Amino acid sequence: MLRKLFAIACLCATSASAAAQPQSIAPHTYLLRGGFEAGRQPDGNSVILLAPDGLIVVDSGRHPGHAQAIVDFANRRDQPVVAIINTHWHLDHIGGNPRLRSAFPGVQVHASDALAGAMQGFLARYREQLEQLLREAGDDVGKRAPFEAELAILDAGPALAPDHVVSVAGERSVAGLSLRIGLAKRAATEGDVWLYDPATRVLVAGDLVTLPAPFFDTACGSGWVSALAALEDVPFETLVPGHGAPMGRAAFGRYRAAFVQLLDCAASDVEPKACADGWLAGVGELVPASEQPLARMLLDYYLDQVLRGDQPAVQKACEA
Numbered sequence: 001m002l003r004k005l006f007a008i009a010c011l012c013a014t015s016a017s018a019a020a021q022p023q024s025i026a027p028h029t030y031l032l033r034g035g036f037e038a039g040r041q042p043d044g045n046s047v048i049l050l051a052p053d054g055l056i057v058v059d060s061g062r063h064p065g066h067a068q069a070i071v072d073f074a075n076r077r078d079q080p081v082v083a084i085i086n087t088h089w090h091l092d093h094i095g096g097n098p099r100l101r102s103a104f105p106g107v108q109v110h111a112s113d114a115l116a117g118a119m120q121g122f123l124a125r126y127r128e129q130l131e132q133l134l135r136e137a138g139d140d141v142g143k144r145a146p147f148e149a150e151l152a153i154l155d156a157g158p159a160l161a162p163d164h165v166v167s168v169a170g171e172r173s174v175a176g177l178s179l180r181i182g183l184a185k186r187a188a189t190e191g192d193v194w195l196y197d198p199a200t201r202v203l204v205a206g207d208l209v210t211l212p213a214p215f216f217d218t219a220c221g222s223g224w225v226s227a228l229a230a231l232e233d234v235p236f237e238t239l240v241p242g243h244g245a246p247m248g249r250a251a252f253g254r255y256r257a258a259f260v261q262l263l264d265c266a267a268s269d270v271e272p273k274a275c276a277d278g279w280l281a282g283v284g285e286l287v288p289a290s291e292q293p294l295a296r297m298l299l300d301y302y303l304d305q306v307l308r309g310d311q312p313a314v315q316k317a318c319e320a
């Protein structure tokens with residue numbers, strides 16, 4: 001999300017992987033994994049549901065290759081994408097909306113209304129940061145490319161935004177498929193949507209569950225804790241996080257406990273390294289050794305910038 005993440009992605013990722021393909025994870029359910037690659041911002045996970053009236057895509061990634069993999073999947077099956085559900089407005093989850101809209105005219109986007117506020121606040125500041133980074137890059141084409149790509153997403157404006165605002169939780173039919181839609185206000189963002197498919201018992205949690213560490217940039221800590229408690233009450237068998245591999249109920253329980261412990265640690269005067277140690281011990285195998293350096297860098301950054309201070313951003317975001 002932030003300037004810092006450009007540096008983190010450069011430091012931690014080792015190589016660019018081949019374009020991923022959607023993998024079956026349950027009946028009528030496919031997962032296109034997002035990931036961190038060298039020198040660029042992440043893509044979030046996308047879930048594709050084969051619904052009676054066409055394909056439902058939950059989150060569209062950030063980079064053109066990710067969204068194109070969804071377009072190619074739909075074209076191979078000769079089924080159009082008819083609906084997009086965005087779990088939240090972070091660019092690694094909505095950046096592919098314009099490409100899907102142009103490939104499948106008539107696609108309907110469902111999301112909370114939080115993007116509008118973010119465009120005036122967080123994303124307006126992000127645009128300023130990108131413009132500054134471009135000035136610093138001068139005419140170095142290679143350095144400019146990732147910042148220009150981010151600005152291009154922001155410039156898409158209305159093509160990123162929902163056609164249907166999710167303002168209440170409940171059961172609804174999307175593209176002929178019965179789904180339970182959840183809405184957490186002031187959690188990872190001001191409006192986080194999740195969805196549950198009772199036919200497969202798959203829960204798509206968006207960035208309420210994010211590995212190798214929670215992304216706190218726009219988070220309200222107490223709201224996020226409440227949102228995780230609400231997810232616990234959903235009778236899911238498989239939970240798809242916003243970033244990372246699908247998990248079962250026991251793994252989610254570990255994530256949730258480690259999350260609460262991390263916020264408690266952040267609110268104490270324990271040194272940052274010990275908070276990161278506690279997080280990694282709590283989540284265990286959910287964060288393999290190869291991803292622990294990235295988790296530590298993220299947590300170092302968030303403890304310094306978001307979780308601590310006179311008026312921590314993670315508390316300020318809970319105010320109206």
Ligand SMILES: [Zn+2]
Pocket residue numbers: 043044090092093207215242243
């Ligand atoms: Zn994300």
